Amino acid sequence: MKTVFTTGEAAKICKVSQQTIIRCFDNGQLKGFRVPGSRFRRIPRDMLYKFMKDNGIPTDALESGKRKVLLVDDDTELVELMTKVLEEDGRFEVRIAQTGFDAGMLVKEYRPDIIVLDVMLPDINGKEVCHRVRADNTLEDVRILCISGMIEDDKIQDLKLAGADDFLHKPFEIEELIERMCALLEIEAMESQTA
Numbered sequence: 611m612k613t614v615f616t617t618g619e620a621a622k623i624c625k626v627s628q629q630t631i632i633r634c635f636d637n638g639q640l641k642g643f644r645v646p647g648s649r650f651r652r653i654p655r656d657m658l659y660k661f662m663k664d665n666g667i668p669t670d671a672l673e674s675g676k677r678k679v680l681l682v683d684d685d686t687e688l689v690e691l692m693t694k695v696l697e698e699d700g701r702f703e704v705r706i707a708q709t710g711f712d713a714g715m716l717v718k719e720y721r722p723d724i725i726v727l728d729v730m731l732p733d734i735n736g737k738e739v740c741h742r743v744r745a746d747n748t749l750e751d752v753r754i755l756c757i758s759g760m761i762e763d764d765k766i767q768d769l770k771l772a773g774a775d776d777f778l779h780k781p782f783e784i785e786e787l788i789e790r791m792c793a794l795l796e797i798e799a800m801e802s803q804t805a
Contacts, residue, residue: 612701615653618796622677622723623658624667625751628796634661676703677795680720682713682739683728683757688780692726695784701797710734714742722752724791729758729769737772744773753794757782 612619617635621628634640635651640661642653653661655672662669679702683689689706696702705720707713710731717725725743729736736756743749756769759780766777775794778787791797 613655615655615658617651617653620653620658622796623672624662676701677724677797678702678720678722679704679791680707680713680716680722680725681705682707682710682725682731682736684708684732685728691784692787695788699788702791708732710736710739713739717743717749717752718746721749724753724755724795726755726757726787726791727774729756729761729765736774737769740769740772740774753791755787755790755794757787 615623617631618628620640621631624631631640631653632651635642635653640653641657642651644651659669659672661667662672679696681689681692681704683692683706686708689708693704693706696704705716705722707716710733713725713727713731716722725739727736727739731739736758740754740756743752743754753776754774756766756774756777757780758777761769761777761779769777776790778790
């Protein structure tokens with residue numbers, strides 16, 4: 611379980627802007643420390659928990675501390691590989707949908723932080739899934755990373771117009787998928803967490 615958070619991570623957990631967290635940190639409402647030799651602020655879990663309690667912010671996001679990922683793909687082998695790697699990473703909680711319809715049902719109930727969406731689904735295409743997610747303003751913070759092996763570059767622009775945040779061509783390296791997910795979720799890449 612994560613014991614220290616960046617201001618960006620704390621902002622996501624509290625569902626407020628990063629500027630709000632920084633302001634609360636700088637004025638002493640939110641206790642933490644600065645990384646020696648840098649301007650980075652860090653917030654220990656117990657301090658973040660106290661801050662959330664003091665301000666009436668639900669602490670359930672902090673309890674698990676993991677980012678929720680919804681994988682939408684009918685390629686069972688790829689889904690198994692992605693799930694295994696993401697769960698071993700330790701920062702993600704994963705749910706799976708094999709059709710656009712299932713994805714639509716799960717998004718409402720699970721409220722993922724990010725959807726990794728295969729564009730070529732057996733029932734409805736990924737563009738339609740993007741439209742549906744973006745049409746629901748309670749899901750505006752959900753990031754969508756589309757993946758596909760059979761799509762032309764002009765179609766990628768269509769996906770982005772439909773609400774996709776990023777696109778990755780299949781086949782891809784699983785490390786690149788995680789890097790792209792971290793960028794969209796504003797999580798620091800693994801290497802820099804040791805800094």
